[in-house]
Amino acid sequence: MEVAALSGFSPATVSRALRGLPGVSAKTREAVERAASSLGYSPSPWATALTTGRTNTIAVIAPWVSRWFFSAVIEGAQEVLAEHGYDLMLYPLGVQGEVDAQTLSKRVDGVLALNVPLAQRSVGNLGGFGVPIVTLGSAIEGISSVLVDNVVVGQRATQHLVDLGHRRIAIFGDETGESRGFPVAVDRHRGWDMTLRAAGLEPDPALVYSSGFSINGGEAAMHRCLAQFAGRDRPSAVFAVSDEVAIGALHAARMHGLRIPEDLSVIGVDGHDFAYLFDLTTISQPVRDQGRIAARLLLEQVSDPEHTPTAVTVGCELIRRGSTGPLRHPERSAS
Incomplete structure (x- = not known):
């Protein structure tokens, strides 16, 4: 209500502007955001998710998160995701672990799967719930991947x-x-x-x-x-x-x-x-670069669900x- 009073627009218009919904002019949206900023207001991400269907969260599935390779990949991916306003959710898998595809699909906009072996089938099942997936270090047919040979x-x-x-x-x-x-x-x-x-x-x-x-x-x-x-x-x-x-x-x-x-x-x-x-x-x-490349591929698929799966092979150096x-x-x- 305070944002509406300060901006001079109705509460309904303010709500639509702050949640990024259509039907609001650029000038109006700018005025509302300026008023909200001056009051220190930010919209609830959960409310936005309910409206847009987006969580702005990416899951990273890994067998271990303490090993150097995985932590370096995650660091590279996090750089890209943060630049685009996405949060990263770690999903430590364990070697024998399986992914609860149905539950995870409701919590994230996409999945970055690092070196998934036995869990390949359950990770692949996420696609059935419309969740974009990119694998790194291993390949699943029909899914984008980043690999070294x-x-x-x-x-x-x-x-x-x-x-x-x-x-x-x-x-x-x-x-x-x-x-x-x-x-x-x-x-x-x-x-x-x-x-x-x-x-x-x-x-x-x-x-x-x-x-x-x-x-x-x-x-x-x-x-x-x-x-x-x-x-x-x-x-x-x-x-x-x-x-x-x-x-x-x-x-x-x-x-x-x-x-x-x-x-x-x-x-x-x-x-x-x-x-x-x-x-x-x-x-x-290039471990961190692989994380960056995989994150970019994933965000492309989040933006365009019809995006053609892409396999990227990176080089190595003595x-x-x-x-x-x-x-x-x-x-x-x-x-």
Whole structure:
């Protein structure tokens, strides 16, 4: 009522102007907004949602929100969403989690799904309720996505080690209970396998270790690896499927007295913010940019539900640091 009195328009006109409804001239809307601003008034988002059918909220579904990759993606997405007046709602999924598609569809205008494995079916069900979806890190047919080619990532990491003369190259990152169903490790493993074969090297199953994507997983994998070979015919290099795995592997290797890279070369993936602190060679991917791209794709679909699904593939880059070096002990790495 105060806004109506100050602006000189009826309460009904003020209500329509503040909620962005049609039938109000630009001049009238400006006058009403100026009056509302002077009184410190802002319309209730819940009332606006009831009228427009929009919540101005985007859900981000992720298996974890504490891992660096996911937090960096969310940071990039949040920048874009905030610029366009959208709130972000985190929906931690857990590996075995399922999405209550019907309930979520009533609470948000769109969904950004990060690396969804087992929940793909329930995430896809959101489309049946008219909710726009964009996936990042995994692809669902008929849904927009943002991806890095993880086979290429595996190839570039392994080729770097091969070019340095390494022949016995372990891979840390095969599936564990927590990562089962995610395509990332599988595709990076495929790149490792393809590159070794192209170099005339037979991939050794004994050099494949489960680690998941965590620092603890990388550390445990390195302890198992070194215990298995006990200094005899051990690998001269390790391809870790994430920088966090690589950091754990480096820590364990140094605990065993190995010099990096004289005794062991280690390469990771991601371009982690702290990779430089560990002098870690990595295959860097534009993580925050992926979040920004995915958010823009999603907002396009929110604005235009008939928008054609788009798949965006981003590149990767080798950043060479001190954790990788030429093979120093050929006799230890003979097959």
